Amino acid sequence: MATRANFSSKLGIILASAGSAVGLGNVWRFPTEVGENGGAAFILIYMACVVVLGLPLMVSEFVIGRHTHKNTADAYRELAPGTPWVLQGYMGVFTSWFILCYYSVVSGWTLKYLIGAVANEVTTLTDSTAYFTDFTSDPWLPVIFMVLMMLLCHQVIVRGVQNGIERYSKLMMPLLLLIIAVLVVCSFSMPGSEEGLRFLLKPDFSKIDSGVILSAMGQAFFSLSIAMGCLCTYGSYFSDDARLMKTAGSVALIDTTVAVMSGFIIFPAVFSVAEVAPDAGPGLVFITLPKVFQMAFEHVPLIGWFFAVMFYLLLLLAALTSMMSIHEPTTAFLLEHFKMERRTATWIVTLSCIIVGVLCSMSFGPLKDVRFLFGMTFFDFFDYVSAKIFLPVGGFIIALFTGWKLDRQLVRDEVTNHGMLSSALFPVFMFLIRWAAPIAIVLIFLNELGILG
Ligand code: PHE
Helix, strand or coil: CCCCCCCCCHHHHHHHHHHHHCCHHHHHHHHHHHHHCCCHHHHHHHHHHHHHHHHHHHHHHHHHHHHHCCCHHHHHHHHCCCCCCHHHHHHHHHHHHHHHHHHHHHHHHHHHHHHHHHCCCHHHCCCHHHHHHHHHHCCCHHHHHHHHHHHHHHHHHHCCHHHHHHHHHHHHHHHHHHHHHHHHHHHHCCCCHHHHHHHHHCCCHHHCCHHHHHHHHHHHHHHCCCCCCHHHHHHCCCCCCCCHHHHHHHHHHHHHHHHHHHHHHHHHHHHHCCCCCCCCCHHHHHHHHHHHHHHHHHHCHHHHHHHHHHHHHHHHHHHHHHHHHHHHHHHHHHHHHCCCCHHHHHHHHHHHHHHHHHHHHHCCCCCCCCCCHHHCCHHHHHHHHHHHHHHHHHHHHHHHHHHHHCCHHHHHHHHCCCCCCCCCCHHHHHHHHHHHHHHHHHHHHHHHCCCCC
């Protein structure tokens, strides 16, 4: 039997997994939530969610993947043959495919903005809202950029685990971290930036209620790429001496640092330009920030241009490394389950996502009046179903599976590398995964469906 692909080094393991975690969720969604939900108070609650809930779930997915060294669907089939748990494996594969269909659309926007920044277009706009809506509502232009991003991602995935995912993560992630550092300096050096820093860091505990705590949990899960089959698939490429808890800790640390740093980049810059009020959601990076870059450009053209180019390059790298991790679970499944060639499997995923992605992309333009349940467009539907339904349901099942179904000794062996590592934290891990995670997820779910507060 041919040996299965794996990551060749511990650094590769950490950078590939961190590449999955660090994505659009860190750069625009986190700062928006911090701004709206009590600044530093939200950051503290978010960090607690990462440590108490995110980390145990991430370790669980690594355990399932690394123990079986199989794609997500076959991993569950091996661990619980002939039981309904197997469905979770298929659901992981499906969810990642489903997310890619709409994640690639926003990733395409980042490419358009990067090119616009290089060409000095983004820095010289008179109306950044019109620029954004004209672009996203155009029938074909955003589709072209989405397809280009899918093809870039395809080029990495088709090269396989070591030559593709690992190699490009090792190139892109250090570059991404360097850009973050440069941008924080750029943002802090803008006159009046202290105001934004104060806004971000002032802990306002009066804003914290159950809804805010639950959105911090939801954000932590999305940002750590939990329950999408990605971590389990990457885990299946880990070597037997990789330390699962330590890897999860490093990934969570990188992910949280990038999220907090993105806040440090965005808010001081936005506040230094007094006339600009921050938009929420994608508007923050595609509408508000161009106004900031434009003002910076008017003061010192080179700095404004550099700031914009670096920022959209950061966004693109973050999006691309996450796309790679969402592409791989389905590719690995087709490749191993149906014994396909990697090239064929990769093309099937790329093309099918492009076809559905066209619908998601066009839901900002020609298909904007095509509505589903609760008046959602295609894009809203994909976003809602994956982030608000698949994510909590998948997380819940993974917690129950690891905590209650899997043999405790099997889990202990994976977490401690068969007794080579300290097992001091193991009982804490088991407690969190058996009790804290399932209960918290049920609360998130009920909250997001509007049943709680
Ligand atoms: N974690 C990524 C982000 O923060 C998104 C993602 C979700 C990636 C699910 C993979 C799986 O944007």
